[in-house]
Amino acid sequence: MKVSVIITLKKDVLDPQGKVIHQTLDDMGFDGIDEVRQGKYFEIDIKEDDKKKAETKVEEMCKKLLANLVIENYKIIEL
Amino acid sequence: MNSSVITFPGSNCDRDMDVALKKFGFKNKMVWHDDIELPKSDLVVLPGGFSYGDYLRCGSMASKSKIMKSVLNFAKGGGKIMGICNGFQILVESGLLPGILLRNRYLEFICKNIFVKVNDKNNPYFNNIKKDTLELHIAHNEGSYFCSKEQLKEINDNNQVALLYSDKEGNVNDASNPNGSIKNIAGIFNKEKNILGMMPHPERMIDNMLSGEDGSIFFENLINNLK
Numbered sequence: 001m002k003v004s005v006i007i008t009l010k011k012d013v014l015d016p017q018g019k020v021i022h023q024t025l026d027d028m029g030f031d032g033i034d035e036v037r038q039g040k041y042f043e044i045d046i047k048e049d050d051k052k053k054a055e056t057k058v059e060e061m062c063k064k065l066l067a068n069l070v071i072e073n074y075k076i077i078e079l
Numbered sequence: 080m081n082s083s084v085i086t087f088p089g090s091n092c093d094r095d096m097d098v099a100l101k102k103f104g105f106k107n108k109m110v111w112h113d114d115i116e117l118p119k120s121d122l123v124v125l126p127g128g129f130s131y132g133d134y135l136r137c138g139s140m141a142s143k144s145k146i147m148k149s150v151l152n153f154a155k156g157g158g159k160i161m162g163i164c165n166g167f168q169i170l171v172e173s174g175l176l177p178g179i180l181l182r183n184r185y186l187e188f189i190c191k192n193i194f195v196k197v198n199d200k201n202n203p204y205f206n207n208i209k210k211d212t213l214e215l216h217i218a219h220n221e222g223s224y225f226c227s228k229e230q231l232k233e234i235n236d237n238n239q240v241a242l243l244y245s246d247k248e249g250n251v252n253d254a255s256n257p258n259g260s261i262k263n264i265a266g267i268f269n270k271e272k273n274i275l276g277m278m279p280h281p282e283r284m285i286d287n288m289l290s291g292e293d294g295s296i297f298f299e300n301l302i303n304n305l306k
Contacts, residue, residue, distance in 0.1 A: 013225065014259065016186050065143065068136055068172070070179045070227060 001048060002079040003058050005066055007040040013071045042066060043079065051078060080105050080305050082122040085150070087112045087141040092127035092163065092282060099282035100124070103298040112144040121305050122159045123150060125166030127218070127280060137180060137221045138168030147173055159203060159305065160274045164219055167266070167276035176269055176276045177234060178226030183219070184259025190218040192291070193257055195265045195279055196245035199238050202272040208300045212249040213242075213293040215279035217257060222278040224260035224267075234267060242266035242277055 131140035266277025284294030
């Protein structure tokens with residue numbers, strides 16, 4: 001099955017790239033943006049039909065490699 | 080004194096470190112990341128560079144390479160491990176040091192000489208060192224040290240801050256902070272102080288003709304402390 005993972009930066013972590021993207025969007029004329037935060041997105045094709053088992057595996061992947069829990073949160077979504 | 084420098088795919092300061100260690104009397108061996116066992120070592124060095132092209136997060140891939148199991152065991156037994164620049168990033172990603180190195184605050188690669196204040200001398204790396212501030216070189220894109228509030232409290236409570244970005248006189252302020260690191264942190268220890276991670280490169284300051292001598296002061300002192 002296919003699973004996607006979204007990694008987002010925690011609230012109090014500085015995101016200079018997000019800030020520059022925000023600034024650029026402002027300069028391009030997009031009004032009313034309060035904040036931009038940049039994250040990461042993964043699609044993982046995993047040989048596992050059991051939804052729960054797949055999620056458990058991907059969660060372990062997130063904790064051990066895909067996300068760094070000091071600065072990031074992860075969200076697993078079944079595709 | 081025996082040392083080992085680990086080469087990861089994309090390391091590029093491994094040879095410089097080898098030259099520096101040998102210059103000050105270490106018998107150094109180069110170790111490949113895919114090896115399983117560390118040679119007998121008094122010091123293990125994770126060098127600077129761009130291991131695995133900095134994919135995902137700097138140091139994250141290298142922290143999972145084969146040799147790191149051996150390095151983790153070596154750490155557990157109190158072995159001295161030093162990570163410079165990318166080596167520092169690998170140490171935080173492997174969980175041997177707290178925190179993480181983020182993108183520099185102004186999003187630029189910084190390559191210049193800086194000054195660091197030695198914050199703690201009660202450890203094998205800086206004990207007896209003659210100077211309070213060192214002129215060293217930095218070259219990094221992700222050097223902004225960050226950690227959670229709880230981690231910062233622990234780091235302070237245990238006196239784990241090794242080096243702080245400062246001016247020549249040792250004043251620590253925002254003007255002397257090149258990359259936005261929390262509290263100007265340039266290097267930290269683990270709780271037991273057998274592991275040191277730092278962004279500046281002492282191995283680039285070992286020749287007066289080319290750079291400066293403060294790296295020499297560091298290495299000379301280090302080998303004397305380890306003897």
